[in-house]
Amino acid sequence: MSFVWSDENLQMIESLKKRYPKPQALVLPLLWMAHYQEGYISLDAIDAIALVSMLPPMEVYRVATFYTMFHLAPIGKYHLQVCKTLSCTLCGKEDILKSIQELLKIEVGQTTPDNLFTLSQVECLGSCGTSPVVQINDTYYENLTPQSIAEIIKGLK
Numbered sequence: 001m002s003f004v005w006s007d008e009n010l011q012m013i014e015s016l017k018k019r020y021p022k023p024q025a026l027v028l029p030l031l032w033m034a035h036y037q038e039g040y041i042s043l044d045a046i047d048a049i050a051l052v053s054m055l056p057p058m059e060v061y062r063v064a065t066f067y068t069m070f071h072l073a074p075i076g077k078y079h080l081q082v083c084k085t086l087s088c089t090l091c092g093k094e095d096i097l098k099s100i101q102e103l104l105k106i107e108v109g110q111t112t113p114d115n116l117f118t119l120s121q122v123e124c125l126g127s128c129g130t131s132p133v134v135q136i137n138d139t140y141y142e143n144l145t146p147q148s149i150a151e152i153i154k155g156l157k
């Protein structure tokens with residue numbers, strides 16, 4: 001097993017064990033911790049999570065694959081998630097997406113060759129009042145225009 005919890009995460013696990021009396025309840029927090037530690041969830045991390053949560057690795061895998069926010073393979077340093085639901089579509093999502101694709105020269109589901117950017121489309125990000133919205137890693141960028149999203153991306157490089 002090549003996945004090893006960081007010291008910080010080991011401390012967090014001990015703290016979480018006191019909060020959750022059943023180890024199975026640790027699965028989601030552990031998935032997040034592994035995701036932030038590695039940038040994705042490897043099969044070795046699944047095994048490590050299974051060990052702590054006392055679940056079969058397949059159960060952990062099933063949870064990890066249920067949620068679209070968990071990645072089971074490495075992605076770019078910046079994950080651009082373009083909302084594709086109604087409000088964002090009505091407010092210009094297609095133009096935002098086109099601007100990103102032209103700038104980065106990738107399609108949805110692809111990563112730039114330098115591994116900086118991965119482009120995805122996602123369902124409603126829950127910020128319909130500020131459409132169109134793109135989530136980049138943990139940050140929302142709202143009321144976007146094709147020009148503003150291009151400037152934001154250039155600022156990330």
Ligand code: FES
Binds near residue numbers: 127
């Ligand atoms: S439709 Fe895009 S945030 Fe809700």
